[in-house]
Amino acid sequence: MPRYVSSHTLACLTRQGAEELAVRLFSAKPVKVLRIQVSMIDGKMLVEIEADSRDALESWLKTQGFHYEWVMRVELESKAERLAPAM
Numbered sequence: 001m002p003r004y005v006s007s008h009t010l011a012c013l014t015r016q017g018a019e020e021l022a023v024r025l026f027s028a029k030p031v032k033v034l035r036i037q038v039s040m041i042d043g044k045m046l047v048e049i050e051a052d053s054r055d056a057l058e059s060w061l062k063t064q065g066f067h068y069e070w071v072m073r074v075e076l077e078s079k080a081e082r083l084a085p086a087m
Contacts, residue, residue: 001050003034003086004057007069008045015040031060048074 010018018038025033025047035048051057054073061068074086 001032001052002054003074004049004051004054004071005074006047006049006057006061006071008047008067009069010038010040010043010045013040013043018045021045028060028064031057 013021018040022036022038025036030052032050033047034050037046038044049057051060054071057071061071077084077086
């Protein structure tokens with residue numbers, strides 16, 4: 001299934017609020033949230049998501065009222081020195 005990363009701004013969100021948001025995201029259907037990274041200092045969040053398509057992901061974000069700055073499809077990644085296809 002294609003994988004995406006989305007960027008979000010967290011306006012005035014507490015740590016407790018971020019944890020509640022994470023629970024909501026990890027229980028999402030029909031998309032699957034794989035990982036969430038949050039900077040409370042910068043008020044930013046990155047979410048790694050599997051979805052059938054970009055349109056399906058953007059539609060889900062919209063229906064959830066979950067605003068985003070950008071969405072990027074992950075095609076290559078590296079966990080060492082070389083890029084490889086994203087699995």
